[in-house]
Amino acid sequence: MTTETAAGVRRRGRVALIDLVGDVNAAAADNLDHAWAEATADGPDAVVLNFAGTGYINSTGIALIVGLLAKARAGGLPIRAFGLSPHYREIFEITRLADFLAITGDEDSAVGAAPRDADSAMGTTGGTSYG
Amino acid sequence: MADIDDATERSTTNWAKKVDRLTLGSAPAGAVNLNVEGRRLTGPLQGFGTMWQKTYRVRLPRDVVEPRALIATWKERFPEFWPGGNRFYAPLTGIAPGEVALLNLALPGRLTLSTGVMVLYADEESFTLMTPQGHMFAGWITFSAVPAGDDGVMAQVQVLMRASDPIFELGLMLGGHAQEDRFWQETLTRLAAAHGLASASVQTTVICVDRKRQWSKWRNVWHSSAIRSSIYTLGAPVRLIRSRLSRSPGN
Numbered sequence A: 001m002t003t004e005t006a007a008g009v010r011r012r013g014r015v016a017l018i019d020l021v022g023d024v025n026a027a028a029a030d031n032l033d034h035a036w037a038e039a040t041a042d043g044p045d046a047v048v049l050n051f052a053g054t055g056y057i058n059s060t061g062i063a064l065i066v067g068l069l070a071k072a073r074a075g076g077l078p079i080r081a082f083g084l085s086p087h088y089r090e091i092f093e094i095t096r097l098a099d100f101l102a103i104t105g106d107e108d109s110a111v112g113a114a115p116r117d118a119d120s121a122m123g124t125t126g127g128t129s130y131g
Numbered sequence B: 001m002a003d004i005d006d007a008t009e010r011s012t013t014n015w016a017k018k019v020d021r022l023t024l025g026s027a028p029a030g031a032v033n034l035n036v037e038g039r040r041l042t043g044p045l046q047g048f049g050t051m052w053q054k055t056y057r058v059r060l061p062r063d064v065v066e067p068r069a070l071i072a073t074w075k076e077r078f079p080e081f082w083p084g085g086n087r088f089y090a091p092l093t094g095i096a097p098g099e100v101a102l103l104n105l106a107l108p109g110r111l112t113l114s115t116g117v118m119v120l121y122a123d124e125e126s127f128t129l130m131t132p133q134g135h136m137f138a139g140w141i142t143f144s145a146v147p148a149g150d151d152g153v154m155a156q157v158q159v160l161m162r163a164s165d166p167i168f169e170l171g172l173m174l175g176g177h178a179q180e181d182r183f184w185q186e187t188l189t190r191l192a193a194a195h196g197l198a199s200a201s202v203q204t205t206v207i208c209v210d211r212k213r214q215w216s217k218w219r220n221v222w223h224s225s226a227i228r229s230s231i232y233t234l235g236a237p238v239r240l241i242r243s244r245l246s247r248s249p250g251n
Helices: A026-040 A059-074 A086-094 A108-112 B003-012 B067-076 B166-194 B214-221 B225-234 B235-249
Strands: A005-014 A014-024 A045-059 A079-082 A101-104 B051-059 B087-089 B100-107 B111-122 B124-132 B137-148 B152-162 B204-210
Touching: A005 A026, A014 A026, A014 A059, A014 A108, A026 A045, A026 A059, A045 A059, A045 A086, A045 A108, A045 B003, A059 A079, A059 B051, A059 B124, A059 B137, A059 B152, A059 B204, A079 A108, A079 B087, A086 B003, A086 B067, A101 A108, A108 B137, B067 B124, B067 B137, B067 B152, B067 B166, B111 B137, B111 B225, B166 B204, B166 B214, B166 B225, B214 B225
Parallel strands: A014 A045, A045 A079, A079 A101
Antiparallel strands: A005 A014, B051 B152, B051 B204, B087 B100, B100 B111, B111 B124, B124 B137, B137 B152
16 A cells, blocks of 8 residues: 655754655655655754655655765755664665765754764756756 | 564565575676675665666556566566667576576677675565666666556656765766666666557656765765776786687697
8 A cells, every 4th residue: 555755844943844645656746746845944953854754655655765965965954864773774774875864863862963964965056968 | 562573474475584684696697796605795775876766667458467467477588678789687587586697788889797685675565676886877676567547557667766876876867867767767668568558658767865975975986886897997908818828728
């Protein structure tokens, strides 16, 4: 069974949290983009992804997460995650997302974690020509 | 709760198990296992160059094929749809999570680049290949099929990639990107032709996800499959002489 993704945004101090609910797949792209825009609109110190409510994540969903990591780099914005099941923690290790994303056990740890150095974050620019 | 259990079960089945380094048994006849055994996997975050998302799409009529049937065919006959001069040595068990395939890719100058991929993910609607250290790019290639409108099926190849090292980055800038575009466009053209569409139009969309280069990854060049394949090719005469000497009478 497939469930549509919802991505709600809330704030704790200077940290923005994106609560992901449902499956993370190609259909989640627009909701994730809107949530990211809302979360980063006022220049937070960090963004935290909450996976506690997610169901199924497929490879396209993982690619969307890479896109968020990339967007974070432009401003050296730290990005962290919590709520991943042991299985999806393993997926994040296989795909080597875990190399670039601090994964914590709970929300307080994710919100309270010291900002990481900008070098380990990712970023985005637009363009369609190679070079 | 049942949905979560279902999601976990599906996920466990569809994703590859964690591996620290790739292992492959014996290489198929004609394939060279030069740059796969013992290598780590590399995602788009581990590469050197600019990060690109390239999407190639072709539309097929749904009265010819449904999305799931298309993916089943694509998995089963994957090597057939590759452009000429390139070889995909499919795993004996087919495209399944965790399986490793060897690749021989044609490069300019009659050089054959020996590398490979691991099947990272596979379900009934899509499958994803992930590259190992030394591949020309670090990233994933996702093959999928989805309904398009009332009567169509969109077959798609999406590549999320960074050049692995500075040499490959230069190569991609000097024509490698265009060559790669042609590669996947021809793959989709062949896929469409196999379903009766003789002159398919492939739509290509390229997005720069991250223009920055990760200079800390320049050392990836140590694993370069191009350099190692070139050395292997140049050493062919020496291996031939050694082989003949070892077979000559008295040895």
